[in-house]
Amino acid sequence: MTDFQNPILPRMAYITNIIDETSDTKTFKVEFEGGGKGDFLHEPGQCAMLSIPGVGEAMISITSSPTFKDFLEFTIKRVGRLTTVIHQLEVGDQIGIRGPYGNNFPYKLLEGKDILFIAGGFALAPLRSLINYVLDDEHRKDYGKVDIIYGARSVDDLCFKRELFENWPKKKDTQIFTTIDRPEEGWDGHVAFVPTYLEELQPSPENKYALTCGPPIMIKFVLQNLQKLGYQDDHVITTLEMRMKCGIGKCGRCNIGSKYVCLDGPVFFLDQLKQLPQEY
Amino acid sequence: MAVYKKITKDNLVQFLQELTKDRILIAPVREHELVSFSPVADAGKVDFTFQNSFVPPKSWFFPQTEQIFSFRIEDGKYELSAPSLPGGTVLFGVHPCDLKSILALDPVFDGKFDDNYYCTRRKNTIIIGLGCQSVGRNCFCFKVGGGPLESNGADIFLTPTGGDFLAEGVTNQGTDLINKHSRFFSDSSAEQVDKEKREGTDRLLKQSTGLKGDFNLPKVKAFLDANYEIPYWEDLSYRCLGCGICTYLCPTCHCFDINDYARSGLEGERIRCWDSCQFKDFTLMAGGHNPRPSKKERVRNRFMHKFKYHEDRYNIFGCVGCGRCVQKCPVNIDPRKIILDLQEVAGND
């Protein structure tokens, strides 16, 4: 039946839990038949093609850390036909999966360094795999201080609230800076756009890598501000998104110059990004 | 071990007919004025004199429409099944430009992730190359590193000599096939084949009626490596209609789209179809952002792919000089002229 040698043929897995993150974003826990993630072993930052046969397929970042041994997690925003159908799925329903695809965050290179994560809205999802990897009890000692600057339009738009407000702040040498775009009743936290908050906090670039994911306009100003703060281009890491169909470097639509985002990305250092044509 | 033989036209037809006994034969046939590579049961129908097929033979390995899998839902569970792929096949009559294009496609579909569909067909197919009997006015293989009698990429290569052919076993597989059917062949030698190819090539190139001007591909590549934004691409894009002719007829283009079709909620299929980077929605993202929003970016992408990106990734130039796009582009976007123009622009820098 299912040919595991065929990379564009999905395997059918099961949804074992669903968490409502925001009004339009849900996190799906996925396991293969009989439980667990089998031989589907990924690195932080990698993606997978999720699909519903008869509806379509899309590249989604794997938000769970490889240190979560028994399942995969995908945080999916409702934007089109496929994601709308996925949002209607229930626990016990099947979903097609193939992968893992793409490169990953350079977690080995980050060992011994401080890490600054900067994310906006739903785009905390790809960074979360690395955050949970770094904060995992087994790996925490390998890394320095972890700062997370995370913002969203409103409180409702903040994802992973439980980790954000309960789990992560308890970790050693870990600070969380959460912000929302506009004041809101019942919110006594910070109010500012992410790039502005970054400017206010002035995190030192000393012995530190910055990783950022978010909407293009946020990325643009975050990168500018990191530069002002003295971060070198080879110490700033981000991810790119392009339309994809095959995910394995053949269908030809996610190229930026000679690079395929599906194979050579999604993770790029800023200095690599500056070598690419501005066609993304 | 290479072998060198002769075969008459009549014996070639019989040889091909013999091969149909245990293999699929895909060969050029003329139908309604156009030559296409199609399954052939009667080898007598094969066209040996065509200049260029309408659609390149890539369509055998990478069909324009292909099912990835079909599915049905039974007892609430998806049953997915991938189609069975063709077994032993002989692809006959591939001209040198198209042979080279297959070598350019191999590293795309092979690689870190093997494309099961392409690779299975490729593995199961013996390719019999056919040297050209004339060089058309749109042909320019010999300007991009090829030649009308180049055997690279074939398992067996036939060099036309008047009405008959010299045959080389280029790969072991090809040699074995010739040896197995030796009754159709008579003896020749490496020297004779070599001589005929050398002299034939000279003769053919002298007859060439195409656009004059020498190509300096490394110069073009170096220029493109260093120059991304040049006014040339926008000027060129003005006349582009944004259709898919050039990409669909290009033997090295390989972009595809994947779509799902469900006849009911309970069964359906996932299909891949050729797609074109010249179509305006090709890179359009779900949120409405388009990284290549105008014809300028799309036309540039096509030629950067041919002259630079393909070489960057796979170390093979992406254009084999078959001339199909030259012939069929309705607005005369001619890669030969683009190469000459870029050389000129590069020279002025």
Add this chain to the structure above:
Amino acid sequence: MKGIEEQIRATSSQLLAAGDVQLVIGYGAGSDNSKTMPVFIKRAEDVGKLVFNPLCVSNLANYLLHWNNFEGKIAIVVKGCDSRSIIRLLQDKQIEREKIVVLGVNCPGQLKSGQAEAKIPVEAVLSEATVDNGGIKLQTSGGLITFSLEEGLLEKCRQCESSRPVVSDYLFGEKGFEADKAALQFNDVAALEGAPLEEKSRYWDKYFERCLRCYACRNSCPACSCRECVFDMVEPDWVAKTVNLSDNTAFHMIRAFHVAGRCTDCGECERVCPAEIPLRILNRKIIKDIKELFGAPMPGSDLEALPALSFYAVNDPESQN
């Protein structure tokens, strides 16, 4: 035809120099001398790139859609057949009359591309061309090349309704080609109409089967002005992307019906089709039916006459029911 070419250049030069237009869309020499290509001239000193000869087979009107956000004024070279597209684009309010300067040519007739390629050497530079009852004569640097009208003249020229542009601001050329009245009677369509159903089906199947779905017919069509085309839509997927006889047939039927009443028989779709599908027969069948049913003239032949399928009359017999 040298005279026409010189007049086009002179007028374009004046218009550009005076700032009356900022762009001229015309024909230029192709990479191969058996072809011309569309050229886009923005400076008076570049008008020498403009040519006019029997190789100017394409209809440039479609480019007005590409340039409809252009701030300046555009001069465009049109033949008699192409001029109907201008009228149609005006009627559909796709272009504004005051932003367009029409450089009309009384068209002497155009040469079949296949014939041109077969006889004109790549390097043979054209110096003069004439078309008359004696045939098509091209004076080139490689000598005189002649074609009889029978072998050389485009089918659409033989069926030409008006070689004189129906709209023009400048008119070049003395007298255009005059088609034989008998050729105007839709004989090609009638021949196929009369065939048995199975034969018609076989006729179209063999062509639709080899359609590549490259959409060149749509992209070259001056009547295809939709910003979002039904064939590109994925949600919902009205027509599957799969290429097979059934979906290809659906594509061609929808395309033909979509341009019904607006198609001016400029023939671009058939000219550009790489699979050589005789699309004009399909379009002309609909034009013929509309003509017979509504007494409507060829779309685009009269600015004031709205297309039969695009307006509503209260005294329409059908509205009485």
